[in-house]
Amino acid sequence: MKRARGPAPATAPRAARRSPSHDAADRLHSAAIHLLRRVRREDAGSGLSAPHLSALSVIVFRGPLTLGELAHAEQVRPPTITRIVAALEASGLATRSARPTDRRITIVSATAKGARLLDEGRRRRIAAIADELARLQRRDLATIERALDLLERIVGPPQRAVPARNAS
Amino acid sequence: MKRARGPAPATAPRAARRSPSHDAADRLHSAAIHLLRRVRREDAGSGLSAPHLSALSVIVFRGPLTLGELAHAEQVRPPTITRIVAALEASGLATRSARPTDRRITIVSATAKGARLLDEGRRRRIAAIADELARLQRRDLATIERALDLLERIVGPPQRAVPARNAS
DNA sequence: TTTAGTTAGTTAGCAAAGCTAAATATATTC
DNA sequence: GAATATATTTAGCTTTGCTAACTAACTAAA
16 A cells, blocks of 8 residues: 555546546446435434335335345345345335235235335435535536436336336 | 325326425435445455445545544444454454554554455446446536536535545 | 543444345146 | 245344443543
8 A cells, every 4th residue: 555645536536547438437436325325314213224224115116026026126135035024014114915826926015104104214315415406506407407317227227117006 | 195006106206296406306316226226236246245345445535544434434333343444454454553642543544455355346336337328428428427526516525635635 | 640531442242134054835847 | 746946934143233331541620
């Protein structure tokens, strides 16, 4: 570690600049980390741990899904998801049911209470970001919106096409 | 919760649209989550757990810092950071030293090995994003860069003012 | 300069969250 | 219908996180 003036800067110049996309990727990565680190502070009030909150979020937004799908989405192993969902169920935030056509499969859905609780926490997170965005000029906000159009194509391909029926 | 066609879509319309900044905040939040969820898959090869990797990242990029500062940055309590840093030190990725002017204070720094290991993992993460960005048209990439200029003001306020800038 | 108070970090011990391996319950195939 | 495959669960262990209590080191007051 013989770096004369100190440690590396938080993002770009390190070593050598590689390419415009590489450079933008680096900045994007860093911005995402810092953004989420900031909003995570709002989660305390939910009463749920980070893993529970994260799983509940997937259950609410990706609609009813199987335990395996949930485990995959959360990037954890099946036994871990079994335990998380058991806890959510015990708290009345989610329910499990066997798929009739294949009873090995367990479908998880959010309860109204689960959706409500998630929404409240989510509102706090979003508000923290919105408060900052509200200070931008109209055209700067428009720039961010255009960037989001592009990013959504990359990061959440069809994404919101998932719905699935709930309340039904 | 009587929503006719199913649960809420992943982002916007839920309930009612609130304001442009609110709506953009929602999308930004979602994009950040999905982006990081995707790159996290690249971390397996590092051989480090998520908490260790995250702490090492802060040590490398924020430069030498105290245990307390690190605990604060990582949003964990002091005993947790004590343990994480002890493990990083045992693996030869970081070192601890008492500050001479106040020997209660412990300064953590990354070793060359720690910086190298982090950089490799980081390179994989960044590459995953860069590969996607590389498919954008030049002007779309420019849009994202302009959005990043704005976001960096919000999310990492003075940010890179932390350690000692390099090449800037 | 001792004594009391404060601050930074550590140690102890417990709960939550993660994992692998093995078990169970259903399907599927031959 | 016996063997095989798949989805989840159970068992048991490791890691990560917490609070409470302790130690070491600095600061202030008398």
